Amino acid sequence: MNKILKVTSPLFPPLEEFQAYLSEIWKDKQVANYGQFHDKLEDALQKFLKVRELSLFTNGTIALMSAVKALGLSGEVITTPYSFVASTHILKWTGITPVFADIEPEFCTIDADLIEQAITKKTTAILAVHIYGNPCETEKIELIARRHGLKVIYDAAHAFGVEKNGKSLLKEGDLSVMSFHATKVFNTAEGGAIVSKEGEVRKQIDYLKNFGFEDETEVVTCGINGKMDELRAAYGLICLKYVESAISARKKIAETYRYALTDVKGVSFINEQVDVKSNYGYFPIFIDRDEYGINRDVLYSRLRESNILCRRYFYPLITECPEYRNEPSAKATNLPVANRKASQVICLPIHHELTAQDTERVIDAIRRKG
Numbered sequence: 001m002n003k004i005l006k007v008t009s010p011l012f013p014p015l016e017e018f019q020a021y022l023s024e025i026w027k028d029k030q031v032a033n034y035g036q037f038h039d040k041l042e043d044a045l046q047k048f049l050k051v052r053e054l055s056l057f058t059n060g061t062i063a064l065m066s067a068v069k070a071l072g073l074s075g076e077v078i079t080t081p082y083s084f085v086a087s088t089h090i091l092k093w094t095g096i097t098p099v100f101a102d103i104e105p106e107f108c109t110i111d112a113d114l115i116e117q118a119i120t121k122k123t124t125a126i127l128a129v130h131i132y133g134n135p136c137e138t139e140k141i142e143l144i145a146r147r148h149g150l151k152v153i154y155d156a157a158h159a160f161g162v163e164k165n166g167k168s169l170l171k172e173g174d175l176s177v178m179s180f181h182a183t184k185v186f187n188t189a190e191g192g193a194i195v196s197k198e199g200e201v202r203k204q205i206d207y208l209k210n211f212g213f214e215d216e217t218e219v220v221t222c223g224i225n226g227k228m229d230e231l232r233a234a235y236g237l238i239c240l241k242y243v244e245s246a247i248s249a250r251k252k253i254a255e256t257y258r259y260a261l262t263d264v265k266g267v268s269f270i271n272e273q274v275d276v277k278s279n280y281g282y283f284p285i286f287i288d289r290d291e292y293g294i295n296r297d298v299l300y301s302r303l304r305e306s307n308i309l310c311r312r313y314f315y316p317l318i319t320e321c322p323e324y325r326n327e328p329s330a331k332a333t334n335l336p337v338a339n340r341k342a343s344q345v346i347c348l349p350i351h352h353e354l355t356a357q358d359t360e361r362v363i364d365a366i367r368r369k370g
């Protein structure tokens, strides 16, 4: 029986280090409502990610919803169909109509050249996703936003530590939202954060994540409970020490895949960008059925049969959900690139525990077509 190879594996803190922190929590008897580990993790992440204002959250979804509230968005928001469903669900949850624009074919991020034609009188913002950690066309998006007086939120759930030209991607737009879910390069089991540019905005975000409390008695806004607890903050604080070596391990795997799969007919992947410091969170490949000989789903099933558990991120498209299917902008004719990519994509296993042998097994399977 072949060893099971999963698409990812969580980066766990060494148990003995976590136990030492747990002992402190047991002693302090502070497990929620901003203890020492919450504050230490916020500080440590700000330094590590080279950003000034980072607010921890209980998960990325609540953080995204809070970002929408913090910017006072309403009406319509232009977004991508090629992402995890949470990117759009949070719009619906906050009473906003998503308007979908297609993606560009090279990096699978929203096609900035298609945003302007989707703007109406009701548009208040652009919600773009740095999908797989690939930077969106931030300069173009910034110009469009300025021209039309729109806000910009980046869903940076995949972009932990990603930099472009030496600058953190998290500094782009009005707000960037991160996920620290177990499937992510850096995780706190469940968790997330909002990165803002100014202290005043951060203050609003901090009210929003704590029911709107300013102090013990004063409620200044209609907040929610988005706070991260001490257990997960302690877990994250330790993980942070190991994340760079986990990223290096991922980098080696990505390089091996690129080298080995470059000449396989019908298989393509996303090129590395010289000016981007990547986190190697995902390794999507795209299967051209005519050239490869079998389609993506046949390959996916065959890989599963040999215990290589790939994932088809991001299939089906968000626009395929019954919730969004009837939006005029969800029509397949409006989103040809996203539809094609979603039908071709398969994400290969990539994580810090994958051995050279495991990687070879995946490569052999792709070469042999399962």
Ligand SMILES: Cc1ncc(COP(=O)(O)O)c(C=O)c1O
Pocket: 059, 060, 061, 062, 083, 084, 086, 087, 129, 155, 157, 158, 178, 179, 180, 181, 190, 191, 192
């Ligand atoms: C692109 C994207 N946005 C948002 C989320 C939601 O984050 P969370 O699971 O932390 O709520 C995820 C993943 O989990 C994601 O991949």
